[in-house]
Amino acid sequence: MDQAVRSIRVEALAHHYGRARPVLDDVSFVVGKGEIVAVVGRSGGGKSTLLQLIAGFARPSTGRIFVAEKPVVAPSPACVLMFQEPSLYPWMSVAQNIAIGLDFAGRGRQAQGRVAELLKLVQLEEWADTNVQKLSGGQQQRVAFARSLAPEPEVLLLDEPFSGLDPLTRVALQYEVREIARRIGLTVVIVSHDFDEAITLADRVLVLAGRPGRIVGQVAVTIEGTRKRETMEFRRIRAQLADLFHTADQGVAALAAAG
Amino acid sequence: MVGTVSAERSARAPRRLRLSVHRLYPLIGIAVLLVVWWLGGAIVAANPDTAAFSNFAPVPAIAALFHLAVGGQIWPQALASLSRIGQGLAIATVIGVPVGIAIGRSRAFQQMTHVPFQFLRMISPLAWMPIAVMAFATWDGAIVFLIAAATIWPVTFATANGLRKVHPNWHKVARNLGASPMRMLWRITLPAVAQDILTGVRLALGVAWIILVPAEFLGVTSGLGYAINDARDTLRYDNLAAIVLFIGLLGFAMDSCCLALIRRYAWHPEN
Numbered sequence: 001m002d003q004a005v006r007s008i009r010v011e012a013l014a015h016h017y018g019r020a021r022p023v024l025d026d027v028s029f030v031v032g033k034g035e036i037v038a039v040v041g042r043s044g045g046g047k048s049t050l051l052q053l054i055a056g057f058a059r060p061s062t063g064r065i066f067v068a069e070k071p072v073v074a075p076s077p078a079c080v081l082m083f084q085e086p087s088l089y090p091w092m093s094v095a096q097n098i099a100i101g102l103d104f105a106g107r108g109r110q111a112q113g114r115v116a117e118l119l120k121l122v123q124l125e126e127w128a129d130t131n132v133q134k135l136s137g138g139q140q141q142r143v144a145f146a147r148s149l150a151p152e153p154e155v156l157l158l159d160e161p162f163s164g165l166d167p168l169t170r171v172a173l174q175y176e177v178r179e180i181a182r183r184i185g186l187t188v189v190i191v192s193h194d195f196d197e198a199i200t201l202a203d204r205v206l207v208l209a210g211r212p213g214r215i216v217g218q219v220a221v222t223i224e225g226t227r228k229r230e231t232m233e234f235r236r237i238r239a240q241l242a243d244l245f246h247t248a249d250q251g252v253a254a255l256a257a258a259g
Numbered sequence: 260m261v262g263t264v265s266a267e268r269s270a271r272a273p274r275r276l277r278l279s280v281h282r283l284y285p286l287i288g289i290a291v292l293l294v295v296w297w298l299g300g301a302i303v304a305a306n307p308d309t310a311a312f313s314n315f316a317p318v319p320a321i322a323a324l325f326h327l328a329v330g331g332q333i334w335p336q337a338l339a340s341l342s343r344i345g346q347g348l349a350i351a352t353v354i355g356v357p358v359g360i361a362i363g364r365s366r367a368f369q370q371m372t373h374v375p376f377q378f379l380r381m382i383s384p385l386a387w388m389p390i391a392v393m394a395f396a397t398w399d400g401a402i403v404f405l406i407a408a409a410t411i412w413p414v415t416f417a418t419a420n421g422l423r424k425v426h427p428n429w430h431k432v433a434r435n436l437g438a439s440p441m442r443m444l445w446r447i448t449l450p451a452v453a454q455d456i457l458t459g460v461r462l463a464l465g466v467a468w469i470i471l472v473p474a475e476f477l478g479v480t481s482g483l484g485y486a487i488n489d490a491r492d493t494l495r496y497d498n499l500a501a502i503v504l505f506i507g508l509l510g511f512a513m514d515s516c517c518l519a520l521i522r523r524y525a526w527h528p529e530n
Contacts, residue, residue: 055435077437087428091450091526100446101436133526151436 005033006069007155007187008054013063014212015049023049025212027063031155034185036178038198038205039215040241046213047191051157054189055081068154077101077151084160086140088132094143095119095128101151118146121180138169145177149186156181158190162197174200175226195238200227205241209248216248293317312496320500327501336502337509339481343399344467347406351463354407355414356456360448362415363422376415384409384470388477398478402471409470410463417462421455422448453524461517468510 008031016022023046031037041047052058054065056075065072067079075081080101088097098118099111107114119125122142127135132143141161148156158177162170178201181188192198198205199221209216219240223233300316303309314320327333362369384405391401391408425448433447449456475484483506490499 057431057435075431075435077435080435081431083428083432085426085428087426087432089429089447089450091453091524100433103446104433104436104438104442147432147436 006030007033007035007067008189009064009066009069010050010054011064011066013050013053013060013065015046015053015058015061015063016212022061022212024053024060025214027208027213027215029206029215029218031187031189033187034182035204036181036188036190036202038202039189039191039208040193040195040198040205041191041208041213043193045208045211047193047208048159050208050213051081051159051189051191054155055079055157057081077105078153079155079157080148080151080153081157081159082144082148082161084163086132086137086144088140088143088147090131090133093129093131094124094135097132097143098146098150101147105151114150118149121149122146122176136169137165138173141165141173142176145180149180149184153186155187155189158188160192161190163192163194170197171200177201195241196229196234198241199223199234199237200229205237207241207244207248209245217244219244311494314495314497315500319497320504323495323497324501324504327498327505333486333502333505336481336483336486337505339479339485340471340475340483341509343402343475343482344406344464344471346403347467347470348410348460348463350403350407351410351414352456352460355411355459356418358411359415359418359456359459360422360444360452362419363425363452364448369419376412380412385473388474392478402474402479405474406467406470409466413462413466414456414459417455417459418452421452424455425451450524450526454521454527457517457521457524461514461521464513464517465510468506472506 008029010027010029013024013027014022015024027050029037039047039050049058053060054067054072056072056079059073067076070078072079089100092100095115098115099108102108102111102114115128116125119128122145124139124142124146127139132140135143144161162173165173174197177188180186188201190198190201195205202221204218204220206218207216208214219237221227221237223231223237227234229235296317300313300318303315304313314323324333358372362372387405387408388401391404392398395401395404429447429451430443433443438447471482472484472487475482476488479485483502486502487499490496490502
């Protein structure tokens with residue numbers, strides 16, 4: 001990971017939908033190249049909005065976002081967003097789903113080799129010609145992951161992609177995604193309401209709290225090797241994150257009381 | 260071991276029997292239809308007031324169909340009708356699918372077109388006939404127009420309905436992966452709604468036959484509708500029944516083709 005090179009730069013971001021209350025306010029952070037950053041926050045706290053803005057699906061009300069030092073103006077294969085649901089194309093096979101981004105980019109000829117490589121990466125070589133509807137939830141998320149990696153993005157954004165899976169598959173995929181992202185030097189931003197998921201995956205966890213959502217603190221995850229939930233270090237980081245939330249909540253309550 | 264095998268065999272036997280009974284159901288349906296037809300023919304033949312129409316019965320009708328098919332008289336009429344249906348359906352599909360996609364994708368377009376389309380849809384296509392006859396130089400053109408005017412609605416609404424069921428993330432993912440509007444259309448939108456489009460075409464096919472026969476009663480000198488009218492004028496009721504039977508068979512064959520295509524392009528879990 002090269003944190004001196006910035007993959008994502010978010011500057012004084014604020015956003016609201018129409019005349020509704022702002023969802024995000026004064027959000028600023030930087031993600032280094034190859035870094036894995038998790039943003040944790042409550043449901044409805046603006047996490048998904050933040051990813052949609054970084055991916056270019058919406059324009060921020062104020063503030064600026066840069067991916068690979070270029071301002072984000074529209075969705076692009078350089079910054080791929082992976083949704084909570086796998087959102088695979090059900091009329092296609094596993095290989096066709098993975099190759100679709102290359103086809104869109106006019107790189108259909110390269111698809112065969114690249115798809116084989118990605119199938120190996122996500123351990124689905126035997127399923128290449130199978131229709132995606134026949135796969136389990138975990139396998140479908142693996143296909144979605146491989147499809148997101150196919151165009152070789154600079155940044156991968158994960159919007160709670162494991163929340164619909166059973167706990168065992170979820171943990172296995174968290175380890176797998178972290179391992180693959182490290183191996184290929186991919187920059188990842190994952191949003192989650194699950195502290196354990198954030199600690200398992202990320203090098204750094206940002207805490208998004210309050211309404212509108214603001215970054216109220218961050219915790220570096222320095223656990224070496226496999227990140228087991230029962231270890232002291234893991235529990236210490238979880239407690240730190242909980243403290244940050246608690247402090248932020250007290251601040252919000254005090255502001256509300258002050259009128 | 261032998262006991263287990265024989266027990267398995269006896270367990271499979273009722274299942275096999277159930278399967279073969281299932282295969283019999285369509286044949287039972289056809290048999291009931293033939294019996295009703297035969298009974299109707301017998302009743303008509305028994306009544307002196309209607310005895311002249313006794314050739315509507317199955318035996319003379321099937322014999323007449325055989326003669327018309329072997330003698331080759333029915334094929335040019337069938338080709339003329341199929342050509343008109345094909346042209347009308349093609350026009351309906353070429354216009355209906357893009358309009359349906361626009362309705363399904365754009366709420367503004369859906370709201371703009373709702374009242375005019377529902378208004379136009381409710382007008383019997385045959386009500387356009389006088390206008391069509393004046394507007395087109397040939398009867399052929401008028402008939403094709405009437406078929407297109409009648410069949411465009413099932414194609415349009417089936418396509419729009421299919422689009423509404425498309426997962427919103429599919430287009431988002433494609434946009435994110437760099438799909439151009441044309442690639443989005445060919446690789447995502449059309450395959451996603453292919454089954455619905457074909458269901459619309461299947462419904463349209465039934466509507467097309469309903470419009471075609473009365474439309475061919477007037478003006479043209481070819482087609483199955485014309486042949487029915489001609490058989491009536493020449494009091495060849497066996498030929499008339501034979502042509503009606505032929506239309507049914509042709510319609511059934513075309514519907515089966517549509518069904519096969521729907522199954523080929525179906526991806527919904529229920530399929």
